[in-house]
Amino acid sequence: MLGADGTSSADELVEDAVRLRRIYEDGLGSGSAGAPRPVVSDSWQRSLAAHVDPESRLPPLVYQADELREVREHHPLHSVMPLLRSTLVSIADEAMHVMLVTDADGHVLWRDGAHGLLHSADDVGLCEGTRWTEDAIGTNAMGTALALDEPVRIHSAEHLVRTYHDWTCVAAPVHDPDTGDTIGAIDISGPLHTVHPALVQLVTATAQLAENQLRVRLAIADERLRVKNMPHLAALRGAEGALLSATGRVIASEPYGRFPERVRLEEGADRVQLGDGREMAVEPLAEGYLLVPPSRRRGRVVTGAPELALRFTGGAGPRITLNGTETAATLRPAEVLTMLALHPDGLSGDQLTLMLYGDDGNPTTVRGEIHRLRSSLGTDLLLTRPYRLATAPDADFLRVRVALREGRAAEALDACAGALLPRSDAPAVRELRDELTAGLRHAVLDADDAELLHRFTGHPLGEDDLEAHERLLELLGHDDPRRAAVAARAERLLD
Structure with missing residues (x-):
């Protein structure tokens, strides 16, 4: 509904919201109150088929705050965020809206806008790290724009989930100029009485500006690639x-x-x-x-394999030593290297994604991490197609694993400084960590070796193990000078 000046008045917007709520309450558009727009009706059907509850409260939180930095850095829209902020944030701030930018899977990676509205947005899950696909939170501008690959406005009770009936959202998809794939969506959301009909055109134009800037960056990268590698063709x-x-x-x-x-x-x-x-x-x-x-076909020239050592067990943080130079590693690269060391024949992008992120993983994130690793470690060390290491690393967790499989418990304990990447939640890392932790414990307990058990009870994996302390007390002689300290620790563990 438009006023005399071509804009929607607050009263008209509220009146339209009331009409939409009558449709919603009357059997989600299947009763006598009328039907929603076809784009909304179709989205409701897709959402309900995905078992979205209209009485749902909030979208799922997928990324914690400490995970978002790396995800953002590897996303192609990271490079155009200054453009998006300069184009939309001032408008959103003045109009009491928030700007949200998602990836292709509907995860909100960036949010900005009217500070007075951010708290209200937090209350309904319009915040970074949440997932806004239709199958996660029903009909909404971001999820529906991604589902249809076209700009969408969802007003008030057009949202399937009742929580968002006081909101109006406009979103447009953004495409990769290289592949044409959808890489995310740009959204403007705000209270239902503040919507302006030009928002659809504004958000659509901004998405096109972002694509144009990505296209320019792609052309520059192409030219660099061409200049650098034309000698191969020559x-x-x-x-x-x-x-x-x-x-x-x-x-x-x-x-x-x-x-x-x-x-x-x-x-x-x-x-x-x-x-x-x-x-x-x-x-x-x-x-x-x-x-x-x-x-x-050119033959590969091998000038000597690089020497790589990985120290990923214990609480001191992962360390990488390449050709004699040791550096600290952050968690994500360490997780990738753990999987590649564990699979010397290589892994596909999908396999690596599943191991690190489970079924909800995005191969784009893995590709970004691989690119970053190749830049820091060298393209001669980390190979592609499939992803693999060019040299067998000296990895502490591999030495622990081999020693346990060969029944050498003392060597396994020597090689292990503690739990493998204790902060990692990657499914395959957790599985390997549990395997090594349980395997080392059973090997030590089964050895019936007082010296080995004593070392284990002073080790990070055994210092809180009551059974190991009690078993050690059984093996130590009554006159053993270590007995009193072991008994005291066991007593504390019983408390």
Whole structure:
């Protein structure tokens, strides 16, 4: 409804909200009060089919605050956030709205806007780290825009979940200019009486501005890739070949016009068949790929494998030693390296995602972490297709595992400084941590070795183990000078 000046008055917006609530209360649009817009009705059906309860209270929280920094850094929209803030935040602040930016899976990664409204937004879960897909919290602008891949406005009781009937939200999807895939959504949300009909056009235009800026950045990256790697094509001396981006786009080719715009590369494949039947060898580069005739494939020159040591057990924090230089590691890279060390034959992106994040993981996050690791450790150490290490690392957790499997409990205890990456919640890391912790404990207890048990009761994994202390007391002689201290510790554990 529009006023005489072409805008919606507060009274008209409230009146429209009342009409929508009558439709909602009358059997979600199936009664005599009328039906919602088709875009809303279809979204309600999808949401209900996903078992969303209209009386739900809040969306699920997926990312904790300490996890968001890394997720944001690896997301492609991170680079255009200054543009989004300069375009939308001042408007949102003045109009008592909040701006939200999601990833392709509907997770809110950024939020900004009217400070007076942020507390109210927190109360209904309009905050960073929450998931706003239709199957998580029903019909809403962010989730429905991602589901339809088009701009959407959801007003008042058009939201399936009753909690949001006092809100109006407008969202538009953002696409990757390289692949065309949806990478996220931009949303403006606020109280239902503050909506303006131009918000849909504003948010849509802002999404297009973001895509244009990403397109410019892509063109710059393409040119850098082309300049850096053109010598590879020149070295073919007239034989056909192509330089590809990391996503398979043809950046340059020889001769021109002999290759399609994009080549689909299967993960781990060293050859690809083009649409016209030609077979080409695939050679990975630091930032893309080179296609050459199989007969012109270059041999890999090995100048000595890098030396890599991983110290990931204990509470001191993970440490990486590369060619004699030790550095501290943050948790995410350590988790990735743990999985790669555990699987020397390599892992696909989907496998690594499942191991680190479970069923709700996003391969884009893993690709970002791999890119970051390759930048810090070197492309000659961390290989792709599949993801794998070029050298067998000296990893403390691997030495513990091997020693336990070979029945060498003392060596396992020597190699273990404590729990494996104790702060990690990655499913596969938790599983390996539990395996090593339980395996070491059982090996020590089964050994019936007083010296070994005494060392274990002073170890981070055994210092609070009452059974180990009691078993040690059984093995120690009554005149053993260590007995009093062990008995005292056991007494404290009983309290």
